[in-house]
Amino acid sequence: MVFYALGSKFIQEKKDRENTPPKAQEVIYYSLAIGHHLGVIDCLKPQITCKVAEYDAWIAQLPIDGEARRKLEGVKRFGEINIDGTHTHLLAVALHHSLPQMTEQQQQWSRELIALLQRMENEPAIYLLVRRHDDW
Template sequence: MSRSSRVVFYSLSRKFVQEKQAPPKAQEVIYYSLAIGHHLGVIDCLQSRLECPLDGFNRWVAQLPSGGAARRKLEGLGRFGEICIDSTHTHLLATALSKAAPLLTDEQQSWSQRLIDLLQLIENEPAIYLMVRRRDG
């Protein structure tokens, strides 16, 4: 892995259906298809919301309780190269990050606060999710 490897947290910024124009009667069907997923030609547009160096990310995650569900979730990035954070993870991660705050450096606290803010967006709109990816090079 390159020294410039980074971790990028992307959030869903919008969705669209691969159709040029839908007749007015189809709007309800389009809305439903946006809600049920990619297999219907729905494309998610992701926007970078938080970036940190991979080694910094690993040190940050190491401050969470060993064997805890929040740490396991974030360590999944190392195993899979990407992880998805959705409404089922918001409370778990926000709680763990808040409890770990006294152990964190200023930089790690900044990342934690940014991630907690992103988790709050998911709480407010459950259709939003985060895609976390390792970017090498």
């Protein structure tokens, strides 16, 4: 499993963002958000990588009937999932509360994911794509 995060933007400099009209920024952010559906994956950078079995054991630490676990299990069914701003609080809270029963490695992944989710809260253009790689 690989968690990819938006790693580059078309507008990176603060001065560029300040000079870009808000409507144009919205179009750019929307284009970035749907880019992976159009085959534009080069904007995404791997952030967290683990084997499928390790991923399964990790998300098994989340509440069995919780929305966070259901969301993260989606990658097993669909091959990939998108995590956006609507998921940040839900996932961060579930991961944080599950830390005590996790292994050290699972805690590290959880903390890394929580940090990414916090970045998403601060920058709405960031999103995560989680993709299953069966050959791992």
